[in-house]
Amino acid sequence: MLIKVPHNGAATEYHQDGPYWPHAGARHQLSAWIAIVDVPVERGCMSFIPGTHRRTDIRAVDLHDRTDFFEAAPEVTFLPRVTVPVRAGDCTFHHAYLAHTANPYDGRIDKGCESSAPLSRGFMILIYRAQMIKAVAR
Numbered sequence: 001m002l003i004k005v006p007h008n009g010a011a012t013e014y015h016q017d018g019p020y021w022p023h024a025g026a027r028h029q030l031s032a033w034i035a036i037v038d039v040p041v042e043r044g045c046m047s048f049i050p051g052t053h054r055r056t057d058i059r060a061v062d063l064h065d066r067t068d069f070f071e072a073a074p075e076v077t078f079l080p081r082v083t084v085p086v087r088a089g090d091c092t093f094h095h096a097y098l099a100h101t102a103n104p105y106d107g108r109i110d111k112g113c114e115s116s117a118p119l120s121r122g123f124m125i126l127i128y129r130a131q132m133i134k135a136v137a138r
Contacts, residue, residue, distance in 0.1 A: 011044070011104045014069035016052065018096035019060035029096030035086040044105040046092065047083040052076055053095035069099065 017031055039045045052058075055076070061068040070077045076099065084092055094100060 010064065011066075012063055012102045013061070013066050014049065014099050014101045015061050015063055016055075016058055016097045016099050018056065019058070021096060031094050031096065033086075033092045033094070035088055035090050038087050040085045041083060041103075042105075044103040045083060045085045046100050046102050047081045048094060049076055049079050049081055049099040051079065052099035053097045055099075056097050058097075058099075 018029060021029065033046065037043075052073075055073060058069070058073045061072055086092060
């Protein structure tokens with residue numbers, strides 16, 4: 001489970017998961033992103049660049065460098081993006097090579113929230129890979 005605490009100012013910049021995973025020759029990889037709390041745009045929900053799952057040639061990038069993904073694949077710079085706010089319990093699925101980002105969350109209290117403490121952005125990520133794939137050490 002990943003929990004991104006508020007006020008750290010860290011976005012996870014555009015990237016594909018596939019280059020970071022230790023699955024040699026994997027064609028069928030899938031992430032399930034399960035929201036533990038509501039994650040609206042203000043809390044840093046994910047945005048995707050449709051069609052980039054077909055680009056398995058893009059190198060691993062610096063997840064904290066806002067421009068690195070677009071330097072690695074300049075032709076996707078101006079492709080449309082889709083932002084997906086989720087409610088607690090919702091789940092998104094995306095291909096390991098679908099480019100995505102999550103903006104930082106500054107911990108501001110949401111209107112109507114009963115708690116006075118900033119909420120962490122909690123989510124669980126599950127990774128599916130076909131059974132025939134061999135894991136490799138990195």
